[in-house]
Amino acid sequence: MTKRKPRAGEILLDIAKQVGLTKEERKDNLEGNLRSLLKRKRYVILLDDIWNVEIWDDLKLVLLPECDSKIGSRIIITSRNSNVGRYIGGDFSIHVLQPLDSENSFKLFTKKIFTFDNNHSVDLVNIGRSIVGRCGGIPLAIVVTAGMLRARERTERAWNRLLESMSHKVQDGCAKVLALSYNDLPIALRPCFLYFGLFPEDHEIRAFDLTNMWIAEKLIVVNSGNMREAENLAEDFLNDLVSRNLIQVAKRTYDGRISSCRIHDLLHSLCVDLAKESNFFHTEHNAFGDPSNVARVRRITFYSDNNAMNEFFRSNPKPTKLRALFCFNNNSCLFSHMAHLSFKLLQVLVVVTSRDRYQHVITIPNKIGNMSCLRYVRLEGRIRVKLPNSIVKLKCLETLDIFHSYSKLPFGVWESKKLRHLCYTKECYCVFIYIVLFD
Structure with missing residues (x-):
């Protein structure tokens, strides 16, 4: 799968909030005001999980303002790609993280589950050390393993069963442990x-x-x-x-x-892989191939690629098996597909667009009223949504969340008997209204 690219604007806005820029300063001239503030301050900024150099090129003009180098500010960047570190700071700036040694691994393990004392047998301690050894010094694997053990009895028999199911190959420890943690779930x-x-x-x-x-x-x-x-x-x-x-x-x-x-990136990848194997859901990158498999897709998510969305619906004109549809991108072209396709079993619809700029008014087609199984609808972004009156026909609708968009609500929605959560912005007064309807 493809890593979702962070947006420079989102990162700078987050930094601006943390360093105390006012709402007006963030809105009027975000980059200029942030650069001006950083010139006068000494700071440490940590940017986690930067995957490509393009995002750094967008950020450095603001985060590295021209100032006296004696101020002593620092920027720390983490990445799984060493070439990113070389591009930003050269070979001497790179610090390669090593796996934890056996003692620090065991300290992390006991911190996450419990502290061994006289009430725990020597054998249980030794089993715990063996389990930690199979994690290969990888912190995430150790933490997840401790989480599994918390759900088990603190007995030698229960812990030995987990030890026996773990791979002996340390280099595959993290992947094996993460998969094991899923199998351990009820x-x-x-x-x-x-x-x-x-x-x-x-x-x-x-x-x-x-x-x-x-x-x-x-x-x-x-x-x-x-x-x-x-x-x-x-x-x-x-x-x-x-x-x-x-x-x-x-x-x-x-x-x-x-x-x-x-969710941690590695666990997110595990979800995607397991979901594809079991046909629980597909992403925009793995939904294609055998036409019969495309027709069987139950849930699909589009992270960014509008072309993938268009191709999916072109190859699957009758998505009769689709139960959940997620769309996270800057284009609301999904609604044009809804006007021509049938989503009879769709239960969850989520559309999240960019908040960077306002978009034109989006008209949701009347056909949404035919989605009789629809129970959850969420529309988010700087969009102005025109909801059709046919939405009152959604007798199963339980949650309608248009809180972060702007819309006019059909009056008949209030009469829906199963609606429990209604979140929306009343556009004419620019007032945020949050309503919870109970049984």
Whole structure:
């Protein structure tokens, strides 16, 4: 799969917020005001996971303002591509990270699971060291392994079973451990974990969005049929994935609940690979090939390539199996396809466009009213959406999120009996309105 390219504007805006530029300074002349501030300050900036030199060329004019070198500012960049480091700072600027040694590996392991004391047998300690040894000194593999063990009994038998299932090949330790962590998940949690691969790499995912998508696709089912109970169970599932170190918490609410989360790049790649094998979902890069396989696609996500989207719908004019459609790009051409195609089983529709600039008014075709299974709709970006009156025909609709776009809401939406979450911006007053409808 292709790495999602970061945008220089997004990075600079994030830095500007962190260094304290006002909203007006960020809006009027972001680059100039940020450059002016950095000239007067001593700073350390960490840019994580830079994959290509083009993004650096866009950033350096702002992040390296002409100033007295004695100020002592520093920029630290991480990358899996050593050529990026050579381009930016030369060979002498590169520090190659090595795997952890055995003692530091074991320290990390015990920190993530528990501290060994007199209550734990010598044999359990030795098994723990053997398990850590199979991780090859790779921190992510160690952390994920500790997460697996937290869900097991702290007995020699339980730990030995995990040890026996781990590969002896240290060089394949990370990939093997990550795959093992998926197999170790309860059956009900596996599709919830794979769902993270539908979002672009490094994407910060709101817990509210994620759990309601799970519910919309019936990945969360409660016998009582009570939606409040389903939402609580979905939250429990998310917390379980976090406790297993498979998901990282990005933000929490004031009362400690997960507000947003993200997934590590290597685990994201694992989701994509496993999802393709099981036909759980496909990306814009692996949805093609055998026409019969294209017709069987249940979920698909487009991270950036509009040509791939056009080709997919051209080769699959009747996407009758499609249950979830994700689109993350700067073009809203998806809606032109919706006017001509039938999405009878579609349950989740997510369209996220760029916030860098306003787009023209987007008219959603009346055919959306025929998508009788649609339960979750989210439209985000600087777009002005014209919702058709036919949207009131969506009797199964549970979540309508157009909070980050601008639209006029058909009056009949309020009469929908199953609608629980309605988030939108009232354009005429430029007021943000968030509404939650309960049973």
